[in-house]
Amino acid sequence: MCLLCIAFASWVLKTADPQSGDAWKAVLLANVSALSAIRYLRRYVKGEIAASEKKPNLKTLCYS
Incomplete structure (x- = not known):
């Protein structure tokens, strides 16, 4: 999703005509x-x- 947004933003800036209003x-x-x-x-x-x-650490469970 985020890569699509970044690609879209890049495309918009490349295709925009800087001389237009x-x-x-x-x-x-x-x-x-x-x-x-x-x-x-x-x-x-x-x-x-x-x-x-939130996941329990397996090392602490095994060596306790």
């Missing part, structure tokens, strides 16, 4: 897509960290 819309859309991808990645990483902390 609507170039700011393309830049805004690309920035929103990139920020959305970054927020998604941050939530995913935090979820992975929380899930790994």
